[in-house]
Amino acid sequence: xxxxxxxxxxxxxxxxxxxxxxxxxxxxxxxxxxxxxxxxxxxxxxxxxxxxxxxxxxxxxxxxxxxxxxxxxxxxxxxxxxxxxxxxxxxxxxxxxxxxxxxxxxxxxxxxxxxxxxxxxxxxxxxxxxxxxxxxxxxxxxxxxxxxxxxxxxxxxxxxxxxxxxxxxxxxxxxxxxxxxxxxxxxxxxxxxxxxxxxxxxxxxxxxxxxxxxxxxxxxxxxxxxxxxxxxxxxxxxxxxxxxxxxxxxxxxxxxxxxxxxxxxxxxxxxxxxxxxxxxxxxxxxxxxxxxxxxxxxxxxxxxxxxxxxxxxxxxxxxxxxxxxxxxxxxxxxxxxxxxxxxxxxxxxxxxxxxxxxxxxxxxxxxxxxxxxxxxxxxxxxxxxxxxxxxxxxxxxxxxxxxxxxxxxxxxxxxxxxxxxxxxxxxxxxxxxxxxxxxxxxxxxxxxxxxxxxxxxxxxxxxxxxxxxxxxxxxxxxxxxxxxx
RNA sequence: GGUGAUGUAGCCAAGUGGCCAGGCAGCGGUCUGCAAAACCGUCUACGGUGGUUCGAAUCCACUCAUCACCUCCA
Numbered sequence: 001x002x003x004x005x006x007x008x009x010x011x012x013x014x015x016x017x018x019x020x021x022x023x024x025x026x027x028x029x030x031x032x033x034x035x036x037x038x039x040x041x042x043x044x045x046x047x048x049x050x051x052x053x054x055x056x057x058x059x060x061x062x063x064x065x066x067x068x069x070x071x072x073x074x075x076x077x078x079x080x081x082x083x084x085x086x087x088x089x090x091x092x093x094x095x096x097x098x099x100x101x102x103x104x105x106x107x108x109x110x111x112x113x114x115x116x117x118x119x120x121x122x123x124x125x126x127x128x129x130x131x132x133x134x135x136x137x138x139x140x141x142x143x144x145x146x147x148x149x150x151x152x153x154x155x156x157x158x159x160x161x162x163x164x165x166x167x168x169x170x171x172x173x174x175x176x177x178x179x180x181x182x183x184x185x186x187x188x189x190x191x192x193x194x195x196x197x198x199x200x201x202x203x204x205x206x207x208x209x210x211x212x213x214x215x216x217x218x219x220x221x222x223x224x225x226x227x228x229x230x231x232x233x234x235x236x237x238x239x240x241x242x243x244x245x246x247x248x249x250x251x252x253x254x255x256x257x258x259x260x261x262x263x264x265x266x267x268x269x270x271x272x273x274x275x276x277x278x279x280x281x282x283x284x285x286x287x288x289x290x291x292x293x294x295x296x297x298x299x300x301x302x303x304x305x306x307x308x309x310x311x312x313x314x315x316x317x318x319x320x321x322x323x324x325x326x327x328x329x330x331x332x333x334x335x336x337x338x339x340x341x342x343x344x345x346x347x348x349x350x351x352x353x354x355x356x357x358x359x360x361x362x363x364x365x366x367x368x369x370x371x372x373x374x375x376x377x378x379x380x381x382x383x384x385x386x387x388x389x390x391x392x393x394x395x396x397x398x399x400x401x402x403x404x405x406x407x408x409x410x411x412x413x414x415x416x417x418x419x420x421x422x423x424x425x426x427x428x429x430x431x432x433x434x435x436x437x438x439x440x441x442x443x444x445x446x447x448x449x450x451x452x453x454x455x456x457x458x459x460x461x462x463x464x465x466x467x468x469x470x471x472x473x474x475x476x477x478x479x480x481x482x483x484x485x
Numbered sequence: 486g487g488u489g490a491u492g493u494a495g496c497c498a499a500g501u502g503g504c505c506a507g508g509c510a511g512c513g514g515u516c517u518g519c520a521a522a523a524c525c526g527u528c529u530a531c532g533g534u535g536g537u538u539c540g541a542a543u544c545c546a547c548u549c550a551u552c553a554c555c556u557c558c559a
Contacts, residue, residue, distance in 0.1 A: 029559075037559090044559040074557070178488060179555080203556065231557045253559030254489090260557075284490085285553070292552075322508070323498060328491075328552080335497055338509035345508090348523085384499050388507035395507095398524085456518055463520070474521050483521085 003059045003378045005249070006326060008176050008257060008280040013380060016059070016279065018248045023062045024055050025243045027277070029235065029252035029260070030067035030130070033109035034075040034086075036302040037116050039316070039331055040253075040286045040293055046317055047283040047325045048251045049122045050381055053420045058374050064128035066242055068235060069113070071106035071132045072228055077213050080105035099214040106132075116303045119313040121422040129242055133234040137216050140229045140237040144205045145220050146271040153270075154198065158208030158225050164201040167266055173201075175265055176280060177258035203263050204230040232263040236276065245274040254282040283325040289332050301331075314423045315340040321383045321421060343423055345394065350414050351429040352399035353407055361401040366409040369393045373417060383421075390417060436482050440471050444482050447473065 003016040018024045028048035031037055037045075048067065055061045070076075079086035080101040082094055091108045094101050110132075114124065124130075133140075144160055147153045152167050153160050164173055173179070179201075209215040209226040218225045239247060245268065252261060261280065268276040285292075288299035303313060319339035323329045369389065376385040402410065411426075418424045447462035463473055466482075474481040 031559085032557090041559050047559090177555085201556085255554065255558055258488090258555070263556090283559075285559075287552085290551090319497090327498085330497070332497070334509080338497065341510095342508050382499085384507070388499070391507055392505095451518080454518075460519065467520095472521060475517075475519095481521095 001058050001060075001374055001378045003055060004380055005279050005281060006380050007278075008282050009277075014279070016055075016248075018061070019246060019278065022060075023064070024059075024249060025064045025247035026052055026055070026066070026249040026251065027235070027239055027243070027247065028065070028067045028250075029256055030069050031109075031113050032070040032073055032075060033106045033113060034073075034079050035109060036112055036304055038293070038300060038302050039288075039306070042116070042120060042303060042316065043286045043320055043325075043329060044251070044253045044283055045117055045122060046120060046320050047281075047381075049120075049126070049422075050321065050325070050383065050420070051249065051251060051281060052126060053422070054377050054381055057416060057419045058377050063126075064243070065126055066129045066131065066238070067127060068238055069106075069110055069130055069132045070231075070234065071110065071134050072102065072214065073231060076102060076106055077228075081212065098212055102214045103134075106134075116313075119303065119307075121314055121317050123422075131238050131242065133229065133238075136234060136237050136241065137229065139241050140233045141206075141216075141218050141220070143233060143237045143240070143267070143271045144218075147205065147267060148220055150270055150273075152266075153205055155220065155223055155225065156198070158227060159204055160206040160220060160225065161198070161202045162205055162263065162267060162270070163198070164203070164266070165199055167270060171266070171269060173266055174262065176262050179258070179262075203232065203259060205233055205267070206230060232260055232267060235260075235264050236268040236271065239268070239276055240272055245272055245276050246278055247276065249279045249281060250277040251281045251283070254284055257282055284328050286329045286331055288330075290330055293331075311336055312340065315343060318343045318421070318423050322387055324384055325381060342391075346390065346414075347424050349394050349397075349399055350411075350424055350426060353402075353411050353414070354426070355429070356400050356402065356407055358401055358407075359404055361403045362398075362406070363403050364393075364397055364406040364410060366406060366413050370413050370416065377420060386417075436471070436484075440466060440469060440482060443469075444471075444473055444480065448480055451475075 004013050005016055006012070007014050016024075026048075029044070031041055045067075048065075052063050052065045055063050077098075078084065081098070082096070082101070087094060087105070088108070091104045094104075118124065144153065147162065148155070148160065152163050154163055167173055206218060206220075206225060207227050207230060209228075213228070215226045215228055218227060239245065250261070257280075265276060268274065287293065288301070291297055291299060293299050293301075303316070306316065307313065315336055316339075319331075319336050320329060322339060322342075369392075373386045373389040376382045376389060379385075397410070399407075399410070414424070415426060418426070443462050443466050447459050447466070450456075450458040450462060466473055470485045472483050472485055474483060
C-alpha cells in the first residue's frame with residue numbers, strides 16, 4: 001500500500017516515493033546519552049518506531065533504520081568531568097583521562113537507553129545501526145574539510161564555523177524553518193565558550209580544545225585544530241557513510257527543525273553537494289497535565305520514574321499512539337489509566353479469539369476492516385483513526401461466536417496490527433499469581449462459608465473488610481478468586 | 486519583535502461544509518443473594534461575536550485565551 005507522509009520540507013502531504021523502489025532508508029535523531037531518557041524523548045523514539053513499522057507492515061518496504069547516539073557534546077562533557085556531581089558510582093571510577101570518563105558516562109546511559117526502548121516495545125532487531133558519534137570522528141573531519149574547501153567554512157581561534165551568509169548567496173538557508181534574518185535575535189544567547197563567530201547565525205562545525213576536555217587531533221588547511229565536533233555534524237557524516245545521499249526519511253522532534261536540521265541540510269549540501277533527505281518528519285512536543293514538562297515544575301518524568309509508580313511501559317506506548325504524532329500530546333495519569341483499560345479490552349478480545357472453538361458461528365468481513373485500518377496508517381500514520389477502526393471491529397464482533405474461518409482471519413489481522421502497535425500478547429492467557437496474605441485468604445474462606453450458609457450479612461461485612469485491605473473477591477458458581485486492587 | 490501552533494462533551498482525542506469518530510469515566514440494563522468482571526444500551530460537544538451559505542465545529546472577519554520555538558531542549 002502507498003504511504004503518504006507530511007513532509008516538513010514543503011509542508012504538504014506527499015506520497016512516499018523512495019530513492020530505490022521497495023527500499024526505505026530512515027534516519028532518526030536519537031538521544032544524547034548524558035541522562036535517563038524522559039517521556040518527551042520517548043515520544044520521539046516511539047514515533048520513529050511507528051513510522052518504520054508502518055513502512056514495513058503496511059508499505060511492505062525493506063527498511064533500514066538508523067538512530068544515532070550522541071556521546072560527545074557540552075552536557076556529556078560537563079557531567080563526565082572530574083568531580084562532576086552527576087557522576088554515579090555505577091559508572092565506575094573516574095580517571096585523569098577525560099575521554100575515558102566520557103566513555104564511562106555515555107556507555108552507562110547508552111545501556112539505560114537501550115533498556116528503556118526495549119521496555120517500550122522498540123525491537124533492537126529493527127535497527128540497521130545505532131551509531132555513536134565518537135565512532136565517526138574521522139568521517140566528520142573529512143566532511144568539515146570538504147565544506148571548508150568549498151568555501152563555506154572559516155577557521156577562527158582553533159574552531160571551524162559554517163559561514164551562513166556565504167551559503168545564503170548560493171543556496172537557501174531556511175528550508176525547514178522560515179527565518180527572518182533582520183529580526184534574528186542576534187547574540188541573545190551568549191555562548192559561555194566565548195568562541196569567535198563572525199556572524200550570529202553562523203554555527204560551529206568543530207570546537208577548539210579546552211583544557212581538561214576530551215579532544216581529537218584535527219588538521220585542516222594546514223592548521224592544527226585539536227578539539228571536538230560540533231553538534232550537527234555527526235548526523236550529516238553518518239548519513240553519508242551509512243546510507244549514501246540522498247536517503248529517504250529523517251525523523252526527529254519538532255524542536256530540532258531549527259537549528260539542528262536546518263544546519264544539517266546546509267552542511268551536507270555544502271560538503272557533499274547533495275540535499276540529504278527527501279522527507280522530513282517531525283513529531284510534536286509533549287505536555288504533562290497540560291503544562292510544559294520541566295524539572296522545575298516537578299512534572300519531569302523518566303521511564304524509570306513511571307515504572308516505580310507501577311505504570312507498564314506498554315501502556316505508555318499505547319497511550320502515545322492514541323494521539324496523532326503531529327499534535328501536542330497531553331500526558332496525564334488518568335490518560336495512562338484509560339489507555340491501560342483500552343489496551344486490556346483489545347487483549348481480552350485476542351485471548352477470547354484464541355480460546356474460541358465455535359465451528360459454525362458468524363462470518364466477519366475481516367478484509368474490509370483490515371483495509372480500513374491499514375489505509376488510516378498509510379495516511380500519515382493516523383493511529384487514532386486506525387484505533388477507532390479497531391474498536392469498531394471489537395464492538396461489533398463477539399469473538400466467541402465467529403466462524404472458524406473468520407476466527408483465523410481475525411487472529412491474522414490482530415497479529416498484523418500488533419506488528420505495528422506491538423503491545424498485545426498472543427500466547428496463553430496468563431494466570432495472575434499473586435501473593436495473598438494469610439489474613440486475607442482466611443477472611444475469604446470465612447466469607448465463602450458464610451455465603452454457603454446464606455448468612456449474607458456476614459458475607460458482605462467480610463467482603464467489605466477484605467476490600468478495605470486492598471483485595472477484591474470475585475465469585476463464580478463454584479469457587480471464588482482473590483485479586484489485588 | 487519574528488515564527489509556528491492550539492482551544493471539540495467530566496477527561497483524553499479524531500474530524501476541515503450536510504452522514505457514526507474512538508477510548509476512559511459516568512449513567513441505565515443483563516448477570517449476581519449482593520458485588521466484581523464481562524456484555525448490551527446511553528450520554529451529542531465544538532472559546533466568543535459577527536458574516537458567507539439552503540446548511541458551519543469545518544470557510545471568512547474580528548475577538549478572547551493558552552502554548553511552543555527563535556543557537557545545542559525530543
